[in-house]
Amino acid sequence: CSEIIARQQAAADWGLIRLDREVTDHTPLPVRRTGVVEDGADVLVIGHPVGLPRKYAGGATVRDNGEPEYFQTNVDTYGGNSGSAVFDADTLLVEGILVRGNADFVQDGSCDRSNVCPDTGCPWWEDVTRATEFSSLIPSFDVYLGTDMNDLSLACANSVEVSCDPGPLECGTTYYWQVIAKNYCGQTAGAIWRFRTDPSG
Numbered sequence: 001c002s003e004i005i006a007r008q009q010a011a012a013d014w015g016l017i018r019l020d021r022e023v024t025d026h027t028p029l030p031v032r033r034t035g036v037v038e039d040g041a042d043v044l045v046i047g048h049p050v051g052l053p054r055k056y057a058g059g060a061t062v063r064d065n066g067e068p069e070y071f072q073t074n075v076d077t078y079g080g081n082s083g084s085a086v087f088d089a090d091t092l093l094v095e096g097i098l099v100r101g102n103a104d105f106v107q108d109g110s111c112d113r114s115n116v117c118p119d120t121g122c123p124w125w126e127d128v129t130r131a132t133e134f135s136s137l138i139p140s141f142d143v144y145l146g147t148d149m150n151d152l153s154l155a156c157a158n159s160v161e162v163s164c165d166p167g168p169l170e171c172g173t174t175y176y177w178q179v180i181a182k183n184y185c186g187q188t189a190g191a192i193w194r195f196r197t198d199p200s201g
Contacts, residue, residue: 005137012069012133013099028160029085029094031138032131037088037095039065043128045075045098047084058089063125069133071096072125074117078104086128094131101126136184149176149192158182172199 007015037043044058057076064072075086077098084098102122105112115122143164144152155177156164169175175197179190 006134008133010069011067012129014097014129014134016134016137027162030092030160031094031135032096033135033140033158034132036065036130036132037062037071041095042089043073043075043086043095044089045077045081045084045086047077047081047098049078050080050104052080063119063121068130070099070127070129072121072127074119074121074125075128077101077126096128096130096133099127099129139181139183142180142182143177144180145175145177147173147175149194152176152178152192169197171197173197 001017002020003018005016005018039062041062042058043060043062044056045060046054046056049055060073060075062071062073073086075098077084081098082100085094086096086098087093088095102117102124103115106115107113117125138160140158140160141156142154143156143159143166145155145164145166146152147170155166173196174194176192176194178192181188181190
């Protein structure tokens with residue numbers, strides 16, 4: 001961590017952190033930027049409950065979608081899952097982050113046992129801050145490409161990937177390309193670069 005870019009501790013509970021080094025060999029996850037998760041959508045969570053190694057918990061659904069800043073789901077989570085990504089199980093889009101929920105354990109004599117809740121909740125479900133609460137702060141990238149540096153066309157829009165597939169290119173042709181980074185503050189255009197495709201294809 002090199003700085004806290006922004007944070008909020010309320011109904012929407014989240015923090016966005018800038019790292020002090022480049023993250024290699026990892027592809028950023030796609031994050032919901034507009035709209036809301038569907039009512040009843042299947043969701044899953046990946047995290048480290050009570051400090052355990054990474055766990056995947058599926059078989060859950062969106063149970064209450066009425067709050068503007070968060071939704072509720074019956075995912076199986078514990079302390080230590082706070083901040084865990086909650087995914088749409090079908091699209092693997094990050095819908096939000098786990099922030100709070102029911103008591104994890106109940107006392108049974110001299111033992112603490114996991115608090116097992118029915119799907120109707122006990123008395124509520126787990127809260128997930130919507131990704132749209134912070135996604136405007138996460139940069140996305142437009143990639144422009146063309147054979148005329150003064151007339152580039154949009155090849156990839158709103159990408160968070162480290163690559164862009166523009167489709168087939170002509171052999172033996174010089175192409176120009178430019179990346180524009182965007183977030184809620186505005187946008188910044190990078191330099192215009194060029195490359196030439198192999199004449200032989």
